[in-house]
Amino acid sequence: MTYKTIRTNGCFEEEIKKSRFICFLKRVSNETEAKDYIAQIKKEHYKANHSCSAMIIGDNSDTKRSSDDGEPSGTAGIPMLSVLEKQGLTNLVAVVTRYFGGVKLGTGGLIRAYSGTVSKALTAVGLVEVKELLGLEIQLTYSQYQTWNNFLQLEKLQEAETEFLDNVKTHVYIEPKKLDDFLQHLTDFYHKRLSYKEIGSKLVELPF
DSSP states (O other): OEEEEESSOEEEEEEETTEEEEEEEEEOSSHHHHHHHHHHHHHHTTTSSEEEEEEEESTTOOEEEEEOTTSSTTSSHHHHHHHHHHTTBOSEEEEEEEEOOSOOOHHHHHHHHHHHHHHHHHHHHOEEEEEEEEEEEEEEOHHHHTTHHHHHHHHTOOOEEEEESSSEEEEEEEOGGGHHHHHHHHHHHTTTOOEEEEEEEEEEEEEO
């Protein structure tokens, strides 16, 4: 399982020709959760002129929905959805609330405003790749641990859940297809003088 989504929930606001555009982003796991969030934003911003939305849900992006919420057809929801699609994102909903400032933007201006606000919001909150990785528990002596960071840098990995007891117990998470190569590198690096065991799979979020 591998998919891309936002790193965290968040929002971004900008003013375009006196109109306020506020983009809210939230991670969701199903359409009901997304619809509830859209309703929540509309309730909180009931004085706003529009709260347009776009969502993509499912590890394979199975569900896609968008709404112009009263803006001219095709000027808000679809451009917002297009931004999410181009980034290859899923399991999230975007809501852009607009407080009209009195200046009409026209069709092209609306498309640029709604899509641009979503793009800037994505940059603000950050993106992650969610991967199902295989966990390994590795036992190291304290002297071995002094060179552990060097090994991790060579493998472009990070340690997790490290415990300092009689020896050092630490975890790493790797792609299953890279397991054999990793173990070969590990045993070569430490001249086969260490122990390890598999601890099952885990969904891990990697920034990109």
